Amino acid sequence: MDSFADVPVNARGHLGLLFYAAVHHVVYHLRRRASATERSLDDVLREYPFLADYFSQIRGRLPEQIGWLESLTWLRQEVEAWEKAAAAPLPISEMRQALGLPFEAALAFVLAGTVEEEAQFAALFGSLQQPEGEHRVSVGLLQQVFDRQGSPEAWLLLRPLLEAGFLEAANRDAPRSEWALRVPTLLWNAARGESAESPFAATRYHTPDSLDPLASLVIGEDLRAQLAELSNLAGAGRTRAMVIRGMPGTDRAGVIGAVARELGRGLLEIECPASVLFTDERWRAFGPFCTLTHSMPVFSVDAGPGETFEVPALAGYQGPLGVMIGREGGIGGPASSHAITVQLDLEPPEHRLELWKRALNGQATPELSEIASTFCLPGRYIRQCARLALDYAAIGRRASVTMPDVRSAARAVNRQVLDTLAARIDGPAAWPQLIVHDATSRELGALEARCRHRERLAAAFAPSIPGGLNRGVRALFEGPSGTGKTLAARVLASELGLDLYRVDLAAVVNKYIGETEKNLSRVLSRAEDLNVILLLDEGDSLMTRRTEVKSANDRYANLETNYLLQRLESYTGIVVITTNAGNAIDSAFRRRMDCVVRFHLPDATERWRLWQVHLPAGHMVTPDALEEIALRYQLTGGQIRNICIDAALLALGEGDPAVHGMGLKHAIQSEHRKTGASFIDRAEPGPARNGQSLSAFLGGLS
Numbered sequence: 001m002d003s004f005a006d007v008p009v010n011a012r013g014h015l016g017l018l019f020y021a022a023v024h025h026v027v028y029h030l031r032r033r034a035s036a037t038e039r040s041l042d043d044v045l046r047e048y049p050f051l052a053d054y055f056s057q058i059r060g061r062l063p064e065q066i067g068w069l070e071s072l073t074w075l076r077q078e079v080e081a082w083e084k085a086a087a088a089p090l091p092i093s094e095m096r097q098a099l100g101l102p103f104e105a106a107l108a109f110v111l112a113g114t115v116e117e118e119a120q121f122a123a124l125f126g127s128l129q130q131p132e133g134e135h136r137v138s139v140g141l142l143q144q145v146f147d148r149q150g151s152p153e154a155w156l157l158l159r160p161l162l163e164a165g166f167l168e169a170a171n172r173d174a175p176r177s178e179w180a181l182r183v184p185t186l187l188w189n190a191a192r193g194e195s196a197e198s199p200f201a202a203t204r205y206h207t208p209d210s211l212d213p214l215a216s217l218v219i220g221e222d223l224r225a226q227l228a229e230l231s232n233l234a235g236a237g238r239t240r241a242m243v244i245r246g247m248p249g250t251d252r253a254g255v256i257g258a259v260a261r262e263l264g265r266g267l268l269e270i271e272c273p274a275s276v277l278f279t280d281e282r283w284r285a286f287g288p289f290c291t292l293t294h295s296m297p298v299f300s301v302d303a304g305p306g307e308t309f310e311v312p313a314l315a316g317y318q319g320p321l322g323v324m325i326g327r328e329g330g331i332g333g334p335a336s337s338h339a340i341t342v343q344l345d346l347e348p349p350e351h352r353l354e355l356w357k358r359a360l361n362g363q364a365t366p367e368l369s370e371i372a373s374t375f376c377l378p379g380r381y382i383r384q385c386a387r388l389a390l391d392y393a394a395i396g397r398r399a400s401v402t403m404p405d406v407r408s409a410a411r412a413v414n415r416q417v418l419d420t421l422a423a424r425i426d427g428p429a430a431w432p433q434l435i436v437h438d439a440t441s442r443e444l445g446a447l448e449a450r451c452r453h454r455e456r457l458a459a460a461f462a463p464s465i466p467g468g469l470n471r472g473v474r475a476l477f478e479g480p481s482g483t484g485k486t487l488a489a490r491v492l493a494s495e496l497g498l499d500l501y502r503v504d505l506a507a508v509v510n511k512y513i514g515e516t517e518k519n520l521s522r523v524l525s526r527a528e529d530l531n532v533i534l535l536l537d538e539g540d541s542l543m544t545r546r547t548e549v550k551s552a553n554d555r556y557a558n559l560e561t562n563y564l565l566q567r568l569e570s571y572t573g574i575v576v577i578t579t580n581a582g583n584a585i586d587s588a589f590r591r592r593m594d595c596v597v598r599f600h601l602p603d604a605t606e607r608w609r610l611w612q613v614h615l616p617a618g619h620m621v622t623p624d625a626l627e628e629i630a631l632r633y634q635l636t637g638g639q640i641r642n643i644c645i646d647a648a649l650l651a652l653g654e655g656d657p658a659v660h661g662m663g664l665k666h667a668i669q670s671e672h673r674k675t676g677a678s679f680i681d682r683a684e685p686g687p688a689r690n691g692q693s694l695s696a697f698l699g700g701l702s
Contacts (some may be wrong), residue, residue: 011193119204140177151219164316179429190292246344249378266295287314291379298322303329304518422501478582479599528573539577
């Protein structure tokens with residue numbers, strides 16, 4: 001050890017020692033070859049002058065008067081003594097330990113990679129082996145280099161390295177002795193102690209120092225103790241696999257990263273679908289990479305209902321591994337039989353507040369409590385939103401983050417995740433814009449209150465209610481088309497300060513078995529994760545009464561309905577389901593709804609108010625004509641909106657910016673044609689037939 005006391009005790013220093021030891025073996029081999037032809041070592045070094053520099057540095061470390069064979073043994077002993085004194089894991093030592101290989105295997109690995117460091121070795125190897133011109137070391141040449149008494153056969157050293165993926169043979173169709181060996185570039189960099197943040201496609205590498213310690217995680221003490229014990233079990237080799245279940249936005253990576261840090265390991269996060277087949281060549285390098293970097297492979301799996309992720313056995317890796325998966329999907333494979341599962345629940349309000357404080361760098365934000373209570377996001381999305389909110393505040397030259405900054409940030413995150421799954425409904429809306437029956441208005445007010453206090457309600461009743469109570473809110477809006485169901489959802493989202501995303505359930509249904517459930521799972525899990533209001537439009541396509549099973553189609557349709565029933569029951573976000581056929585809805589769905597809001601066709605008074613709201617400013621329709629229209633034509637709010645737009649377009653086409661009674665009549669006639677209804681043609685709507693006008697009547701009530 002004293003001979004190499006000046007060598008840095010790290011991966012680069014270790015590789016340097018092995019590099020010089022491997023070169024010394026090559027020089028020893030060249031000396032033996034030269035002796036067979038009565039040439040001296042000096043002749044060889046003159047032929048390969050770059051070797052003279054390496055050899056002079058090695059010889060300066062050797063004891064005086066030491067023989068050639070003794071020098072090889074002395075070098076091995078000194079390097080191994082240096083390795084034992086190293087406090088941190090050394091990549092190539094980790095490789096040897098994982099495969100149970102002797103010291104010479106490390107030298108063989110380094111010799112295969114020498115051309116990565118020094119191009120002149122390519123010319124040397126090309127001149128020493130057949131066929132000539134092969135610039136990488138071959139199996140046959142390594143056999144010659146290590147061919148001495150007491151040394152293992154080269155193939156016994158190389159076979160485990162090749163099978164595990166630490167080495168590759170570029171020409172496997174050639175005789176085995178001529179196989180040209182190479183170290184994949186990523187693995188050679190790892191042996192040097194270097195690694196990119198994303199070494200492979202769809203992966204992220206985290207060094208141990210970059211992972212949060214277990215003590216700093218914002219989690220409950222019971223979970224912290226559970227993770228500490230899990231670290232002990234993994235460190236003792238009593239468990240090889242750990243499964244972290246939770247929504248994608250929960251801090252699954254932070255939790256399993258803390259366990260890896262407790263084990264002194266880094267983390268290789270691998271994103272993959274549940275159906276992935278580990279047959280691609282790139283998967284072969286994952287195990288060797290994790291061994292060389294002393295990191296734990298963790299598979300981040302997107303699994304739907306009925307899917308099973310087969311945990312792979314990574315060649316070349318013997319340590320623990322992890323799986324991050326949602327609440328749905330199964331785990332299979334040999335490692336799954338001894339896997340320990342940890343379930344991550346939603347963060348309580350006090351933890352969420354602390355996460356916002358940390359994510360905003362402790363910045364004094366007056367609205368912090370309101371932000372934490374309004375945006376019920378999991379830890380991962382809190383950090384993303386906080387970073388964006390800080391940027392929005394900086395753009396606006398504000399000293400602290402405000403509620404609008406966080407809302408803009410949350411909207412940006414929502415778009416990244418949800419825009420491919422659902423359509424965002426834009427535009428502000430308020431309760432005065434929604435004209436419905438008084439009973440409907442009261443039901444909507446109760447729904448808004450339920451949404452605002454859903455966390456406190458769940459906390460108050462969960463311990464006492466059988467089966468528990470989560471913070472989800474499930475609402476059913478039923479009524480004829482055009483009566484304001486979608487507008488009510490927009491108003492609700494606007495009042496709560498949340499985004500509204502619409503999913504057409506008819507488009508989610510897929511003819512292939514199991515695909516409908518997967519589509520639903522993907523949409524629902526992302527929506528509850530991001531704390532948006534999800535609008536399931538045309539809910540009767542999946543919520544109709546289950547039928548007697550007379551065919552395979554009936555069986556699968558019932559399975560889809562059953563899945564939606566179960567998923568809605570465990571849903572932790574806010575979901576609004578609309579239907580035009582309330583009578584067709586399965587009674588089991590009604591029982592699971594927290595609120596059922598019924599929308600009715602508007603009466604004459606409500607129609608008059610709808611006309612007042614929708615007609616553009618400056619219209620020229622007389623009050624009497626408008627009252628006559630409200631009394632005569634039984635139209636829905638959606639139809640009235642369409643008529644007002646058509647009338648305005650007609651007026652603009654005629655060069656008149658104002659809507660007149662005749663233009664409104666033509667627009668009403670056009671709307672009737674669309675619905676196939678009859679239209680009574682009159683020259684001009686006359687005065688109201690009732691003695692007291694609607695406007696006067698409503699004024700008297702106000």
